[in-house]
Amino acid sequence: MSEFLQFVFSGLTVGAVYALVALGFTIIYNASSVVNFAQGEFVMLGGMATVFIFDAGVPIWGAAALAILLTATIGILLNKLAIEPARGASVVNLIIITIGASIFLRGLAQIVFDKQIHRFPAFSGDTPFNIAGATLLPQSIWVLFGAAAVFIGLYAFFTRTLMGKAVLATANNRLAARLVGINTNFIMALSFALSAAVGATAGVLVTPITLTSYDIGVMLALKGFAAAMLGGMGNPFGALVGGLLIGLIEATTAGYLSSDYKDAAAFIVILLTLFVMPQGLFGQKSMERV
Amino acid sequence: MLTRIPPRVRALLILSILILIAPMLFPSSFYYRIGTLIFINSIAVIGLVILIGYAGQISLGHAGFSGIGAYACALAPTHLGLPPFLSLILGAVISGLLAWFVGRPILRLKGHYLAVATLGLGMLISMVLNNEAQFTGGPDGMMVASLGLTKGLEGLFDVNLKTSVVWYWFAGVMVLLGAWIALNLYNSPTGRVLRSVHDSEIAAKTVGADVARYKLVAFVISAVYASIAGSMLALFNRFITPDIASFLHSVELVTMTVLGGAGSVLGGIAGATLLTALPQALTVFHEYEHVMLGLIMMLVMIFMRDGLLPTLRKTLTRRAIA
Amino acid sequence: MSLLGVRxxxxxxxxxxxxxxxxxxxxxGEIVSIIGPNGAGKTTLFNMISGIYKPDRGTVTLDGDDVTSLEPHKLAxxxxxxxxxxxxxFEQMTALENVMVGCHMSERSPVWVDLLRLPSSSRRNRETQERAMTLLKRVHLEKAAHMEASSLSYGALKRIDIARALACNPRILLLDEPAAGCNAVETEEIDALIAEIAQEGVAILLVEHDMKLVMKISNHVIALNYGEKLAEGTPxxxxxxxxxxEAYLGSHGGKEAADALG
Structure with a gap:
């Protein structure tokens, strides 16, 4: 039982990170129908930038805030320089553009930072709590609460503020949104900034536990993607549930079956989801119009 | 005069001439090696031209099939006692069968969903190759038997040959063969259905085409191409690591395919040539390899949406008219 | 027994x-038209009959055989x-190739025959090309045969669509607004073409907004409103x-509507 609880703890911790990546996917996907394969690089940049700014002598909170700001700026640039000029391109082209962006950012991180594995100290020390025989790191609590805070904050933004509603309107019908006076270009930039900031936040929160390096983005993006699809593409609540589920499945696979194949769990979940219910757990069934 | 020849034959002629004259420009025999690598990548890319360019179905997992082909050649000779050439065929058969089994559910998906499902498939293959270290040597890779081309020829003609030179011609012939098949397909009943699926799946169905079956056909053919390319790479390098099945390699293959112009076999080969030769030219800037690859992918897809060759052709004809 | 039965x-x-x-x-050989305001369910009806949507209720029969929810290619x-x-x-294919795809059912061959371009594959190619050319002539588009579809006018594409459907040798042809966006001359031509096809014994189910055309060529008209049959009868x-x-213009515009409906 304590063993199972341990898996649940570690599963929820990584699951919360996957949920944030999936949430980042969802924000951009809803605003632009682009699936951003560079989403994992936002997480990497958040973690790596914090490490280097912190090492330069800035206090950890300041470093984290700067890193998130920096990543959000890169998100805006990505939209401005790569996504906006490619409007109207085919799905295949867009996939290659965002994968290109992902490889580019990875290469850039490798030059600007380095190829080493890094971490910075946990926010509240490394002394674990002991709960019913299982250990829980204080940083895990930071991750879980941080993810919950981001989720609630975004929920409030999208449902309570005019700006948030403008994003939803743009997602729903770009032309109609523009006709009622919404600056859709600004909304796109905002979505990329938000999405990048969410990813960077995940990177900041989880780096003390999982460490970071220039190349962690690919796997994170793929698992975040798996989470988003499991939950139902475009549904923020689905992204949250999907992320936690993938984390739990992965942790129990690693614990009970084989740690070599823990990464396989996410992909088997993706394939099964796509085959059995392509709309995901909370997605809507779509109908082809002819 | 060239315009009188059917496009299919013209493409094959151009390709043969390029393969024949390229060695005249090689400053050293090292370039035969690069040429061979270009041809091997071209074979995988021609398969993807059929899948992506003709049928409009993306795959981000085809490196997985290359991995199967490569490891078939690494494992079958020692474990099953098969000669390397038969191992290549065995790999192609396994890849084709796997593609056939998983293809039907996967190909029901479209766009991003298809991309992610194929990506997942490739990842799973790559994980097996990485994790089953008692067979595959894990991430460190393993040695591969020789195809014995050079020895065979030397025995036949009593000459001294350089392996890379022999491989250059062997791989060149294989590219021509692969291109010939893909070009045959283009203007055939089957090829026409594939190309119609690219533009409107529903319309293709309403004229009586079993679209699911045709997509599967394209998927299996492209898997076999990728597998053969993987086998050839293993036999050429005499060494293989699971990197051949990695996501990055899948992405490279797709990029090559779309870079030159996904709809055409020659475009695909041009893309393969560029992306294979460029890192060799940039070895000095090894650090910048990823940055360059990412930049090229973005720039071409933003500014030359149809790929290099078609964009070039359009610009040229516009010039000619103007 | 009717050719097409909807229940x-x-x-x-x-x-x-x-x-x-x-x-x-x-x-x-009958021309049956479906009319109704926008959103009355005409295209949805077509999508159900042709197997693109699976209906929730009811049956579709061809020659009395239940074909409800069969895949479109089986129906073809x-x-x-x-x-x-x-x-x-098929935008990236030429006009001729568009129609050649329509000949698919008569030209399909084993894949390996096409991969190796065996003589039988080349022969089929030639036969299909000739047949497709004849059909293009029938819709007066032989001059555009080698132009890419994406470069052709809307009216031309509408006619290619018809030629492609005819290439399947149908016994019943569903035409969804064949004259939409066409000018008067083109409409006239399409009108004549439809009548000619019906003369050959092909049944035609037509959705069309051009009431003059509908009233002129239909044997039978079905009016839909909000997804239900409002009326059925001769033009x-x-x-x-x-x-x-009333459905068309509201109760006040009765006279004008009657004039418009001819």
């Missing part, structure tokens, strides 16, 4: 009934063919039907 057909989208309890028959094999309101052209009967007139 109690209905479908819902997310709780909203798009088409409900529809019954009608089409006989060989049984002689049901269609065109699309919003054009589903003359329909144009006098007060319910149809």
């Amino acid at each position: 109690g057909l209905g479908i819902d989208f997310g709780g909203i009934t798009a088409v409900n309890a529809l019954d009608f028959d089409v006989q060989p 094999e049984r002689g049901l063919s269609r065109t699309f309101q919003n054009l589903q052209s 003359a009967e329909i144009s006098r039907d007060p319910k149809v007139v």
Whole structure:
């Protein structure tokens, strides 16, 4: 039982990170129908930038805030320089553009930072709590609460503020949104900034536990993607549930079956989801119009 | 005069001439090696031209099939006692069968969903190759038997040959063969259905085409191409690591395919040539390899949406008219 | 026994009934038109009959055989063919190739024959090309044969769509607004073409907004409103039907509507 609880703890911790990546996917996907394969690089940049700014002598909170700001700026640039000029391109082209962006950012991180594995100290020390025989790191609590805070904050933004509603309107019908006076270009930039900031936040929160390096983005993006699809593409609540589920499945696979194949769990979940219910757990069934 | 020849034959002629004259420009025999690598990548890319360019179905997992082909050649000779050439065929058969089994559910998906499902498939293959270290040597890779081309020829003609030179011609012939098949397909009943699926799946169905079956056909053919390319790479390098099945390699293959112009076999080969030769030219800037690859992918897809060759052709004809 | 039989057909989208309890028959060589305001469910009906949507209720029969929810390509094999309101052209193929794809059922061959370009593959190619050319001539587009579809005009693409559907040798042809967006001359041509096809014994089910065309060539008209059958009868009967007139223009515009319906 304590063993199972341990898996649940570690599963929820990584699951919360996957949920944030999936949430980042969802924000951009809803605003632009682009699936951003560079989403994992936002997480990497958040973690790596914090490490280097912190090492330069800035206090950890300041470093984290700067890193998130920096990543959000890169998100805006990505939209401005790569996504906006490619409007109207085919799905295949867009996939290659965002994968290109992902490889580019990875290469850039490798030059600007380095190829080493890094971490910075946990926010509240490394002394674990002991709960019913299982250990829980204080940083895990930071991750879980941080993810919950981001989720609630975004929920409030999208449902309570005019700006948030403008994003939803743009997602729903770009032309109609523009006709009622919404600056859709600004909304796109905002979505990329938000999405990048969410990813960077995940990177900041989880780096003390999982460490970071220039190349962690690919796997994170793929698992975040798996989470988003499991939950139902475009549904923020689905992204949250999907992320936690993938984390739990992965942790129990690693614990009970084989740690070599823990990464396989996410992909088997993706394939099964796509085959059995392509709309995901909370997605809507779509109908082809002819 | 060239315009009188059917496009299919013209493409094959151009390709043969390029393969024949390229060695005249090689400053050293090292370039035969690069040429061979270009041809091997071209074979995988021609398969993807059929899948992506003709049928409009993306795959981000085809490196997985290359991995199967490569490891078939690494494992079958020692474990099953098969000669390397038969191992290549065995790999192609396994890849084709796997593609056939998983293809039907996967190909029901479209766009991003298809991309992610194929990506997942490739990842799973790559994980097996990485994790089953008692067979595959894990991430460190393993040695591969020789195809014995050079020895065979030397025995036949009593000459001294350089392996890379022999491989250059062997791989060149294989590219021509692969291109010939893909070009045959283009203007055939089957090829026409594939190309119609690219533009409107529903319309293709309403004229009586079993679209699911045709997509599967394209998927299996492209898997076999990728597998053969993987086998050839293993036999050429005499060494293989699971990197051949990695996501990055899948992405490279797709990029090559779309870079030159996904709809055409020659475009695909041009893309393969560029992306294979460029890192060799940039070895000095090894650090910048990823940055360059990412930049090229973005720039071409933003500014030359149809790929290099078609964009070039359009610009040229516009010039000619103007 | 009718060629096409529709019984109690209905479908819902997310709780909203798009088409409900529809019954009608089409006989060989007959031209039956479906009319109704936008959103009446005409295209949805076509999508159900041609196997693109699976109906929630009711049956579709061909020669008395139940073919409800069969895949579109199976229906094509049984002689049901269609065109699309919003054009589903193969844009990157030439006009000729578009029609050649339509000949698919008569030219399909084992894949390996095509991969190796065996003589039988080349021969089929030639035969298909000739047949497709004849069909293009029939819609007066032989000059555009080698132009890419994406470079052709809307009216030309509409006609290619018809030629492609004819290439399937259909016994019943579903035409979804074949004259939409065409000028008067083109409409006239399409009008003549439809009549000619019906003369050859092919049944035609037509959705069209051009009432003049509908009233002129139909044997039979079915008026839909909100997914249900409002009226059915000869063109003359329909144009006098007060319910149809009201559905089109509201109760006040009765006289004008009657004039418009001809």
